[in-house]
Amino acid sequence: MHERILIVDFGSQYTQLIARRVREHQVFSEVVPAHRAHEHLGEDLKGIILSGGPASAYLEGAPTMSEAVLEAGVPILGICYGMQWLCEHLGGAVVPGESREFGFTEMHLDHREGLFSGVSADTVVWMSHGDRVEKLPAGFARLAHTADCPEAAIGDEARKLYGLQFHPEVAHTREGITVLRNFLHWVCRCSGDWTPGDLAQELVRSVAEQVGETGEIVLGLSGGVDSSVVGAICQQAIGRRCHAIFVDTGLLRAGERELVENTFRDHFELDLTVVDAEDRFLGKLAGVTDPEQKRKAIGYEFVEIFREQAKRFENAHFLGQGTLYPDVIESVAAHGGATEVIKSHHNVGGLPEDLEMELVEPLRLLFKDEVRELGRVLGLPEEMVARQPFPGPGLAVRCVGECTPDRVKRLRAADAIVREEFERRGEHEGVWQYFAVLTGARSVGVMGDQRTYEEACAIRAVQSSDGMTADWVYPSHACLQAISNRVINQIRGINRVVLDVTSKPPGTIEWE
Numbered sequence: 001m002h003e004r005i006l007i008v009d010f011g012s013q014y015t016q017l018i019a020r021r022v023r024e025h026q027v028f029s030e031v032v033p034a035h036r037a038h039e040h041l042g043e044d045l046k047g048i049i050l051s052g053g054p055a056s057a058y059l060e061g062a063p064t065m066s067e068a069v070l071e072a073g074v075p076i077l078g079i080c081y082g083m084q085w086l087c088e089h090l091g092g093a094v095v096p097g098e099s100r101e102f103g104f105t106e107m108h109l110d111h112r113e114g115l116f117s118g119v120s121a122d123t124v125v126w127m128s129h130g131d132r133v134e135k136l137p138a139g140f141a142r143l144a145h146t147a148d149c150p151e152a153a154i155g156d157e158a159r160k161l162y163g164l165q166f167h168p169e170v171a172h173t174r175e176g177i178t179v180l181r182n183f184l185h186w187v188c189r190c191s192g193d194w195t196p197g198d199l200a201q202e203l204v205r206s207v208a209e210q211v212g213e214t215g216e217i218v219l220g221l222s223g224g225v226d227s228s229v230v231g232a233i234c235q236q237a238i239g240r241r242c243h244a245i246f247v248d249t250g251l252l253r254a255g256e257r258e259l260v261e262n263t264f265r266d267h268f269e270l271d272l273t274v275v276d277a278e279d280r281f282l283g284k285l286a287g288v289t290d291p292e293q294k295r296k297a298i299g300y301e302f303v304e305i306f307r308e309q310a311k312r313f314e315n316a317h318f319l320g321q322g323t324l325y326p327d328v329i330e331s332v333a334a335h336g337g338a339t340e341v342i343k344s345h346h347n348v349g350g351l352p353e354d355l356e357m358e359l360v361e362p363l364r365l366l367f368k369d370e371v372r373e374l375g376r377v378l379g380l381p382e383e384m385v386a387r388q389p390f391p392g393p394g395l396a397v398r399c400v401g402e403c404t405p406d407r408v409k410r411l412r413a414a415d416a417i418v419r420e421e422f423e424r425r426g427e428h429e430g431v432w433q434y435f436a437v438l439t440g441a442r443s444v445g446v447m448g449d450q451r452t453y454e455e456a457c458a459i460r461a462v463q464s465s466d467g468m469t470a471d472w473v474y475p476s477h478a479c480l481q482a483i484s485n486r487v488i489n490q491i492r493g494i495n496r497v498v499l500d501v502t503s504k505p506p507g508t509i510e511w512e
Contacts, residue, residue: 001044002028002194005184008037010053010063010081016325017468018049018079018169020367021177025184026192031365038066047075047188050082052167056131057084057094064089075160075187080129083154083163090137090161099148101127104172107152111143115155115162115182124174125152125166132165160187170469196370200233200377203362207237210360211318217242217360218310219270219320220302223260224390226322226363229371232378233362234320235270243316244270245309247302250278251394251408254416267381275305285396285403291512294403298393303355310357319357323364324371326467367466388419388433389467397512398460401440410493411438414457417486421479422461431473434461436487437500437511445495447488454495457487461500462509470504 005022007029009015015031022029032040037048048069055062064085070076078086084094105127109116125146133151136142140161144153155162162183168176184190211217217234221227221244234242244264248257257274264272284297303319310316363371368389375385396403399411414436422428437458445452459480464470475483484497500507 002198003046003190003192004042004044005029005188005190006037006040006045006048007031008034008048008050008065008069008082010034010051010085011055012052012079012081014167014169014468015051016365016367017466018051019365020370020466021169021180022049022184023194023370024177025181025190026194027184027190028194034063034065038068041068041072045072045074046190047077047183048072049183050076050078050085052080052082052128055081056096057081057088058131075183076162077183077187078161078163079167079169080165083165084131084133086161086163087133087135087137087140087154090140092133092137092140093135094131095134097130097132097148100130101146101148102129103127105146105149105166107144107146107166109144109153111141111155114157114186115179116143116153117182117186118178119175124172125168125176126170126172127166129165133163162187171465172469196373196377199370200374203233203374204236207233207360207362210358211238211241214315215241215318216313216316217318217320218306218313218316218357219244220306220322221246221260221264221272222322222390222392223256223263224322225368225375225385225387226324226371228264228322228380228384229375229378230320230322230360230362231264231268231270232375232380234360235268236378240269240271241315242270242320243309243313244268244272245275245306246272247275247277247305249281249298249301249394250405251281251298251396251403252412253390253395253419254412256390263384267384273309275309277301277305280305282403282405282408287402289401291397294396294512295393298396302392307356317357318360319355320360323359323361324467325365325367328364367468369465388428391510397510398435398437399440400438400511406493407438410455410491411436411457413491414438414487414494417490418459418483421482421486422475425476425479427475427479430463432462432464432467432470433509434459434473434475436460438494439498439511443496447495452495454493456496456498457491457494458498458500458511459483460509460511462504464504464509467509468504470509472501472503474501475499 007019019029019031107125109121139156140154143155146152152165168179284301372385395411418436422434439456439458441456461473462470
C-alpha cells in the first residue's frame with residue numbers, strides 16, 4: 001500500500017493536473033468525484049485536496065460532498081472552489097466578487113511559515129475566479145491577499161485545514177510547487193514512496209488482467225509517444241496478441257508514414273498492419289467545416305477501420321488507444337462531475353456508442369510528461385519518447401474550414417517548412433509544439449505587380465509541460481523571416497504568414 005492523497009473533483013479543468021503535481025513528489029494520488037469521495041477514505045490516506053470548479057459554492061445545487069470527508073482526521077487543502085466550499089460548510093460566507101481575477105496576479109503573504117515556508121513575501125500566482133470569501137469560518141486566519149482578493153489564502157493550523165483562492169497546480173503560479181510540497185511533506189508528513197517504475201509494473205499487470213489469457217488487442221497506432229508507450233505496455237502484457245494498426249488518413253505530416261513504419265519494425269515485436277485510408281477520410285470530411293463534426297467524423301472512421309481489422313483475429317475484442325487525461329478532460333465530464341466540455345477528441349468524444357469493443361487505455365489518467373518518463377522506464381528509445389506531439393485527427397484540426405485535398409496538401413507543405421526552419425536553427429529545443437495552421441482567412445496581397453487574394457498561414461509554437469496550460473513561443477526574427485519567405489514563395493495559395501501569440505488558456509494549443 002502506498003501513501004495516498006485523495007483529490008476530490010468538483011469539476012475543474014485542472015483536477016488531474018493536481019494529481020500530476022502530487023505524483024511529481026513521489027506521492028500516489030487518486031482522483032474521485034465529489035459525491036463519492038467518502039467511499040475512498042482509509043488507513044493509507046495522508047491528506048485530501050479539494051479541486052476548483054465552475055460553480056458558485058453559495059448557490060443551491062452546487063457540487064458538494066459528504067461531511068464524512070471533513071471528519072477523516074487528515075489535512076485538507078481546498079483550491080479555488082474547494083476553498084469556498086470549505087468556508088461555506090464551516091460557517092463562513094462566500095459572495096460574488098466586486099471584480100473577478102483571471103490570469104497572473106501579484107499576491108502578498110501575511111504568514112510565511114508552514115504552508116508558505118520558503119515562498120517569497122511577494123509572489124505571482126494564477127487566479128481564475130469571480131467569487132470571494134467574505135467571512136472566514138471560526139479558527140481560520142488570513143495567510144495571503146491580493147489587491148482584489150482579501151482572502152487569497154487561509155488556514156486553520158490547529159485542524160490542518162487550508163484554502164487557496166489561486167491555483168498552485170498551474171505552471172503559471174511561480175511558486176506553486178513549493179506550496180504543494182509544503183502541504184505534502186510538512187503538513188501531511190508524506191515520505192514519497194511511489195515511483196514511475198511502480199506505475200509501469202501496475203499498468204502492465206492491469207492490461208494483462210483486463211485482456212485475460214486469450215484476449216487480443218487491436219491497437220490504434222499513430223507513431224506518437226502516447227500510442228508507442230501503450231504498445232510497449234501491451235507488448236509486455238500480452239506479447240503478439242496485440243495487433244498494431246497504423247492508419248494513413250491522408251492527414252499526416254510529411255514523411256510521417258515512413259517514419260512510423262521504420263521505427264516500429266525496428267523497436268517492436270508487435271504485429272503491425274498499415275492501412276491506406278486517405279480517400280476514406282477525406283471523403284468523410286468533404287463539405288465539413290464545423291470542428292466538432294470533423295473530430296467526430298474522424299473518430300467514427302478510425303473505429304470503423306479498427307472494427308474491420310479486428311475481424312481478422314478470433315479474440316480481438318479490445319481496442320487499445322493512447323488516450324491521455326488532457327484528451328479526456330476536454331472531451332467529457334471526466335469523473336462524473338461538472339467539468340465543461342471544451343472539444344471532442346476523436347478517441348474520446350468522437351467514439352460511437354455502439355463500439356462493440358472494450359477500450360484498453362492504460363494512459364487515460366496521465367499527462368504527456370508522465371508518459372514520456374514511463375516510456376523511458378519501459379525501455380523505449382529517446383528519439384521515440386521525445387517526439388513532438390501530433391494530434392490524432394492530424395492536419396484536420398490545423399486546417400480551419402473544409403479539408404479539401406488541395407488545402408491539406410498546402411498545409412502539409414507549410415508545416416514541413418515550419419519544422420525544418422525551427423530544427424535547422426536548433427530553435428525547437430525546449431519547445432512543446434511548433435507547426436503551421438491554415439487559417440481559412442483570405443487577404444489581399446501583391447505579387448509580381450499583380451493582386452492576389454489567398455489564404456493566411458499561422459505559425460503556432462508553444463511551451464508546455466503537460467498540455468493543460470501553455471505559453472506561446474517567440475521564434476527569432478531570422479527563423480520567422482525564413483518561414484515567411486519560403487511559405488509564400490514555394491506554396492501557391494498562401495500570401496500571408498502570421499504568428500499566433502495566444503496562451504492556453506484562453507486559447508487551446510490546436511486551432512480546432
